[in-house]
Amino acid sequence: MGAILGLGMTHYPPLTGTDANMATILRRVQQDPGLPTHLREPAGWPAPMRAEYGTDGGTASAAGHRDALLKHFRKARRLLDEFRPDVVIIWGDDQHENFTADVIPPFCVLAYDEVEARPWHRPGLPPNVWDEPADTTFRITGHRAAGKYLATGLLEQGVDMAYAYKPLHYPGLAHAFLNTIMFLDYDRVGFPYPVIAFQVNCYGRRVIAQRGGRGSLANPVLEADLDPPSPSPRRCMEVGAATARVMRDSPWRTALIASSSWSHAFLSDKNHQLYPDIESDRRLYEALRVGDYDTWRKTPLAAIEASGQQEMLNWYMLAGAMEALGRKPDECDFIETWSFNSNKCFATFMP
Numbered sequence: 001m002g003a004i005l006g007l008g009m010t011h012y013p014p015l016t017g018t019d020a021n022m023a024t025i026l027r028r029v030q031q032d033p034g035l036p037t038h039l040r041e042p043a044g045w046p047a048p049m050r051a052e053y054g055t056d057g058g059t060a061s062a063a064g065h066r067d068a069l070l071k072h073f074r075k076a077r078r079l080l081d082e083f084r085p086d087v088v089i090i091w092g093d094d095q096h097e098n099f100t101a102d103v104i105p106p107f108c109v110l111a112y113d114e115v116e117a118r119p120w121h122r123p124g125l126p127p128n129v130w131d132e133p134a135d136t137t138f139r140i141t142g143h144r145a146a147g148k149y150l151a152t153g154l155l156e157q158g159v160d161m162a163y164a165y166k167p168l169h170y171p172g173l174a175h176a177f178l179n180t181i182m183f184l185d186y187d188r189v190g191f192p193y194p195v196i197a198f199q200v201n202c203y204g205r206r207v208i209a210q211r212g213g214r215g216s217l218a219n220p221v222l223e224a225d226l227d228p229p230s231p232s233p234r235r236c237m238e239v240g241a242a243t244a245r246v247m248r249d250s251p252w253r254t255a256l257i258a259s260s261s262w263s264h265a266f267l268s269d270k271n272h273q274l275y276p277d278i279e280s281d282r283r284l285y286e287a288l289r290v291g292d293y294d295t296w297r298k299t300p301l302a303a304i305e306a307s308g309q310q311e312m313l314n315w316y317m318l319a320g321a322m323e324a325l326g327r328k329p330d331e332c333d334f335i336e337t338w339s340f341n342s343n344k345c346f347a348t349f350m351p
Contacts (some may be wrong), residue, residue: 004248005083006322006349007076008315008332010261011092011179012342015163016071016119016128019339022062023053024126025214025341027274034217041338048119049275049338052055058339068335072346073183077346080184080193088145088193090242091314093177093202095212098168104207105162106231107239108155110173110197111147112165115140117172119182131189140173140181143194143247146252150196154248158344173197173204179257193255198243202260202313205305206229206267215219216265237293237320244321258318260311261342267308274340277307282334284312285345291328293319315345322349 009300030040038044042053052061082089086283099105117138120128144165151163172178177197187193203212206224215221231239247254260285265278271277288294296319304310322328332347 001256002247002252003351008258008347010344011176011259012261017126019062019318020059020201021126022237023058023339032217052339076280077184085193085255087143088255089196090177090257091198091317094174094199097174098170100169107202109147109151110164110198113144115172117178141194147196157242159242190345200301200313203312233299233316233336234297236316240317240320241324244324256321258314260314261306261344265341280307281343285334293323
């Protein structure tokens, strides 16, 4: 039987850039003509947000935010190295990258043999924190045999699972997966573990209508133009549980990783896209901390969408998996922010 390590983390894109640019998403929202006038300047923001943003556009606070995230990434990497997985399964979202208008699967096991990714090749990208050139290429080993085994096992458990052996529209891996690998290898010592990317349609109603990104406050997408929804939180937990059962009975030592930040400011229209839904995140974090998975299961998809927590469906997969294995977090930590788009959580579920 295969041993399983569970990890929760983030693939936060601004961490790939410099501290001076970490609040770029916020600054874009400030330029949206639909933002109320009194919120365009820090004087109209909540006091904790003003303090974090400071007089330097958040640069000093960004350095502290980075340090907090890197502490957890380096610990997660140590745990991976000690566990020595045969395969790493990453639950991540696809923001109109590999899957676009021709097909949006609710879930898809990407059973690749190997892919090459060039995260800095697009023109006009800001500097990356590693100062890597545009032609930098990452070669990521896959595990087709384990991917086929997983897809087969899920189908046998009644999960109508899609799978793929090669990318569709996006060369390499979408950023949810690639960033996770890069952050687990932040110190650039190499990442030797085979990866199965497990796509979850987190963006649902906004995946094509908003290309998995921020919508305009001035000209929001009409309800009739939104897309069909994501899988529900309950269904994500069920599929996560089925994944845990399949890999528990497999011959491979498996790391199951959920990768996403929690509520996103740019998806939280009720906060004018300025800051995340901190209160809702805190409630779910407290439930996770004590292993109250029923609270997670009963959260309706409408509440997830209203709070900008779409990407947390990746974490619902992990929650379902760990519940099926009878585990609560051995360690977890909630990293709160007002200015840097999204709260972050890290969790460890030891074998």
